[in-house]
Amino acid sequence: SQQGEEDPQALSIQEGENATMNCSYKTSINNLQWYRQNSGRGLVHLILIRSNEREKHSGRLRVTLDTSKKSSSLLITASRAADTASYFCAGRGDSSYKLIFGSGTRLLVRP
Amino acid sequence: EPEVTQTPSHQVTQMGQEVILRCVPTSNHLYFYWYRQILGQKVEFLVSFYNNEISEKSEIFDDQFSVERPDGSNFTLKIRSTKLEDSAMYFCASSLSGGITEAFFGQGTRLTVV
Numbered sequence: 585s586q587q588g589e590e591d592p593q594a595l596s597i598q599e600g601e602n603a604t605m606n607c608s609y610k611t612s613i614n615n616l617q618w619y620r621q622n623s624g625r626g627l628v629h630l631i632l633i634r635s636n637e638r639e640k641h642s643g644r645l646r647v648t649l650d651t652s653k654k655s656s657s658l659l660i661t662a663s664r665a666a667d668t669a670s671y672f673c674a675g676r677g678d679s680s681y682k683l684i685f686g687s688g689t690r691l692l693v694r695p
Numbered sequence: 696e697p698e699v700t701q702t703p704s705h706q707v708t709q710m711g712q713e714v715i716l717r718c719v720p721t722s723n724h725l726y727f728y729w730y731r732q733i734l735g736q737k738v739e740f741l742v743s744f745y746n747n748e749i750s751e752k753s754e755i756f757d758d759q760f761s762v763e764r765p766d767g768s769n770f771t772l773k774i775r776s777t778k779l780e781d782s783a784m785y786f787c788a789s790s791l792s793g794g795i796t797e798a799f800f801g802q803g804t805r806l807t808v809v
Contacts, residue, residue, distance in 0.1 A: 614794050626802035627738070627786060634795070672738065674798075681726060681793040682751055685738040 589686050590673060596692040603660040605689040607673030608653075614676050616649060616656050617683065621670045630658075630671075663693045697721035701787050701801035708808055711776050716804045718770045718787030727770045728788040728798065729762065731755070738786070744770065745793060777808045 590607050597603050607616070618630040633640045633649045633656065640647045646659040660667055670690050674683035700719040708714050720727050729741040742752040744762055761773045770789075774781055784805050790798040 617797060619800070624784075624805075627788075627800040629797050629799055632797050674738075676794060678794075680751060681743045681745070681790075682728070682740040682753075683730075683738075683798060684740065685730075687737050 590671070590689045592689060593687070594690045594692070596694065597663055598694050599663060599665055601663055603663050603667070603691055603693070605658045605671050605673075605691070607656045607658070607686055609656075609673075609675045609684075609686075610654065612651075612678050614678050616647075617674045617676070618645075618647060618656075618658050619672045619674060619685075621672065621688070623669075627672070660691075663691075665693050665695045667691060668693045697724065697789070697799040699787055699789055699799050699801035701785075701804050703804060704802065705805045706807070708777055708806070710779060710808055714774050714777055714806060716772045716774075716785050716787075716806070718772075718801055719768055720770055720787065720789030721791075721799060722768075724789035724791050724799075726750075726790045726793045726798075727762075727764070728790075729772045730786045730788060730800075731783040732786065732803075733783045741772070743793070750793070774806075777806075779808050782806055782808045 615634045617632045619627040631642050633647050644661045649656045670688045672688045674685045702717045727744040732738045742756045743750045759775045763771050784803045786800050786803045788798045788800045
């Protein structure tokens, strides 16, 4: 299975702190995407990192990808209460168009 | 930011009834998808659609499911005879290219089968 698995499953931090979420996957990917989901809402695309990239930044987000370890991390710097949500990684395989989602990390940012 | 619109936001249906979930993908996107998320569980791939045909489908996408792009703008998911276990959030997504670009999701339709 290509499924991504995030850890931790849940993370609680104080506003202003950094939050790091990790994702591991099992088979080769073309790219890996991170999404945010507020409770009961839609999936918001955050960032895409390709298999030939090692690091990517977007605002307060930093994503890394290590294809040798089949892992990725999402760092949110200077967190805000509004960052409270579930975060999912999703890998797209080399020969497939579908995204395989991980189980997500529930992030709580305490004001 | 590309926009994907889904209607209705919530649908309640009786077991055995047919439902049609509707989506308007981003206008210049070429690849379309349906995913579902049972409450508290992972987002699961159902089907991908390109050039007016299914390009890939999962084991979940059995004969009870069908997709259609009837008019060049809408993309629909039909469940012919709903079961209790079909209750889930259904997400439509679209992407410009199949494998290498971002997939953007709609807000979802919460389907409740009673």
